[in-house]
Amino acid sequence: MVANSEFFMNLALKEAWKYQGLTYPNPAVGCCVVSESGAILSVEAHKKAGLPHAEVEALKSAYFKLTNDEFILKLTNSADIHKYLIQNHNGIFKNCSVYTTLEPCSHIGKTPSCADLLSLLSIKKVYVGALDTNPEAACGNKKLLDADIEIQNGVLEAKCKELLYPFERWSKDKFVFFKWAQRLNGTYDGGIITSKESRKNVHDMRDKCDLLVIGGESVRIDRPTLDARLVDGKAPDILIYSRKSEFDKTIPLFKVEGRKVIISDNLDIIQKYKNIMIEGGANMFEATRDIVDRYLCYIAPKVGGSKVFNTNIEEFEILNILQDDKDIIMWLSSRQLIDEHNLG
Amino acid sequence: MVANSEFFMNLALKEAWKYQGLTYPNPAVGCCVVSESGAILSVEAHKKAGLPHAEVEALKSAYFKLTNDEFILKLTNSADIHKYLIQNHNGIFKNCSVYTTLEPCSHIGKTPSCADLLSLLSIKKVYVGALDTNPEAACGNKKLLDADIEIQNGVLEAKCKELLYPFERWSKDKFVFFKWAQRLNGTYDGGIITSKESRKNVHDMRDKCDLLVIGGESVRIDRPTLDARLVDGKAPDILIYSRKSEFDKTIPLFKVEGRKVIISDNLDIIQKYKNIMIEGGANMFEATRDIVDRYLCYIAPKVGGSKVFNTNIEEFEILNILQDDKDIIMWLSSRQLIDEHNLG
Incomplete structure (x- = not known):
């Protein structure tokens, strides 16, 4: 077994499947944050509509792992976590990689955009499983590129599309x-x-x-x-x-x-x-x-x-x-x- | 999900179960090597009698991951891997941790002792799942302590004992x-x-x-x-x-x-x-x-x-x-x- 990008994406996938069927009107998504040296900082998933997206949950856990700042553990509202991370990150994520089963969202809905958050935290590289085909949320990759964040698409793409399939069927019909x-x-x-x-x-x-x-x-x-x-x-x-x-x-x-x-x-x-x-x-x-x-x-x-x-x-x-x-x-x-x- | 010692031991366990029933007259054992910063360097298992023990397989893979020295990949005989690692490690393992489902062996049988190898490579800490009750192989922990290697026993002990159970039954009756x-x-x-x-x-x-x-x-x-x-x-x-x-x-x-x-x-x-x-x-x-x-x-x-x-x-x-x-x-x-x- 080798701890490569497929391994990290697979951790994100396994976490996301736990909430399959429970996230409507959002898709099931998983996210894994990995340090510069390859240490797993967090693996989280989107659990339910109204709760933070997978990326936000994972960045929150990773922030705690890196800083031991317990204050963030009290925050459950997505907007609050975004704000706290942006104000307090101090560049600790700058060499981190993020593995997400779905292209980070770009639209501001119940929560601010994940693509914006990843950009503001200066994440080094984002590994994306499946591209977002929802026109409202898509274009996350473009925002990341505009912020000079490296992107690798298509990591375990078939598996990530399979995770997304119920949501896609639901959205379209x-x-x-x-x-x-x-x-x-x-x-x-x-x-x-x-x-x-x-x-x-x-x-x-x-x-x-x-x-x-x-x-x-x-x-x-x-x-x-x-x-x-x-x-x-x-x-x-x-x-x-x-x-x-x-x-x-x-x-x-x-x-x-x-x-x-x-x-x-x-x-x-x-x-x-x-x-x-x-x-x-x-x-x-x-x-x-x-x-x-x-x-x-x-x-x-x-x-x-x-x-x-x-x-x-x-x-x-x-x-x-x-x-x-x-x-x-x-x-x-x-x-x-x-x-x-x-x-x- | 948190990447703690249970997580690493679980990776070793999952790898070892793949070979359950196939390792007689040896037990099924898994091993995970983790770097100072918490990156997974390798996860390996003992596959079959005559092939290297889990620790040796894992140290071989970890050595390759750290050095990119392809020569070691050609070595399949346990004694050769031991010798090559001892001669070439250059202290790269000195802050690494090793997670092994079973106390490393101390006796020199078909292969040199794993406890000796871990000592010679100056591993920082060894996390042990189950203690070895086989009088011929036991005392690995003592050798590690004598070499000033930290030990933490009992990580996922029940699960590690369960992995070992078929072998223990087989040895005793x-x-x-x-x-x-x-x-x-x-x-x-x-x-x-x-x-x-x-x-x-x-x-x-x-x-x-x-x-x-x-x-x-x-x-x-x-x-x-x-x-x-x-x-x-x-x-x-x-x-x-x-x-x-x-x-x-x-x-x-x-x-x-x-x-x-x-x-x-x-x-x-x-x-x-x-x-x-x-x-x-x-x-x-x-x-x-x-x-x-x-x-x-x-x-x-x-x-x-x-x-x-x-x-x-x-x-x-x-x-x-x-x-x-x-x-x-x-x-x-x-x-x-x-x-x-x-x-x-």
Whole structure:
């Protein structure tokens, strides 16, 4: 293993994937700051809309590592961190390199521009994974060049584009992902399967979704709530995908306030939504193959159970594996989809 | 994420796990060399008996990183690397830290002692994960202290002990692991499941085993060879665990030269062996629960198939996840076993 630019970019990528799906209306981005001698000063990610961008989080941590100035740790607002760094950096970043999975933003939105911040701190070199195709935020590289900062584009570009893909789909149209949870041996019957940590992550995802699609059979058998209570989040609208429209309305999901519940055997309703999670088992998996952009699989390291995720063959590419305190959380893409894209 | 001593030790651990099961009669060990300023100079592992220890591999790579002296890259023999480093180091390591998952060895076996090498190169500080309990190799720390090298013991100690566990079991008695391969949804019927890379890894494991246990049903249905041809390795002896002793002797496994094939419904035969791999499905899994030390699971990122790994409940702890070009390779321990050890 060699600690080269791919290694540092990979650290930024791994950190960013932890927050995949949780950053809308912003993309998931990771950032790593490295000293002149090659020491890792920080690795951070953008965690949530309203919180600082990845670059700002990483520069804050790097500043603390270099100065031990605890004052900055109290600052959580992006504008405050920008201001404090600009006033107090004293040139400590001048030989540092920054690895960012996405071209630094150039527009001033909820926070000042990251490209401006990097320029003002006289960063030596910025390694960029994917270029920003969002016209509002792009041109960060141009600002960096104008400030005489070296740029190296395309470091682990394919991986960085993959990290960005859900956001790009979401911005241009909508992002649809299929989520399932299972034991190691593919079973998903018999009560709660995954750890509390994993279920919190699912609730966090639900909070960021506007529509959750679920099969009628799951609703009848599991009588779910399908809200985001574990993170005090907002419950998404529900599409119960079912030919029969009769449901016992005492099932908890119908009682969640402020949500719409649609019962339909027509998936076209998803066209009205932007961030769509499909939850379910093998039947929903089969029914939604043509509309799913990415898959999200939670695996609890157990065997046992009897009802299995039995489907026709589908091959995946593993995009990221995350291990929480207990389970595996894995983002996947269909190989068929990849092949079709390559043909197209 | 903070680049502290746990971070560096974790890099060493991840590298070492790649060679778990392949290093007998030596333990799996990883090593990371870090410069004075905190830059990662190298991360290496012990790969195989006869090849250099992890510390030597890591010091070789770090030397190259610091000097660009390509001559050292040609050296593969441990004694030659020792000699070259001792003659040419010129004090470049004097402020470096070394993170090693196991206390450096002190005895001179196939290679000179690592503790002596670290002392002669005037390493500043050595971070040790687990202490060596092997009386022949231990006392490395004492040699380091005698040479005025700082030591910090117990960095990620539990994880480092876990890495060492198969070797410790093997040295004291025997190590038994259960290996299975499956698709994501737990199925394992219908021909080859895993990638060539994974199968090579299995053959490499077989080459290092002295006994492979397999169920009679698997032998009859799959008609396997169970050798190590993908790595030009030695085929282990076979125990076919079966009540019926009649087998079609044209099944390829019977034709492999230099191997013993035992057919028995008594697992006590494993007592005569040291490194035992059990391959099979759910039945073998159930039959061998009480004798298995660790589990090794290969997961191909596919769904489909119909025959599932259906078992009674077993909860695991994930010890390491490795992703090869395509599949997941995962070492697991039974939680029950862990609980029993904690009680005991």
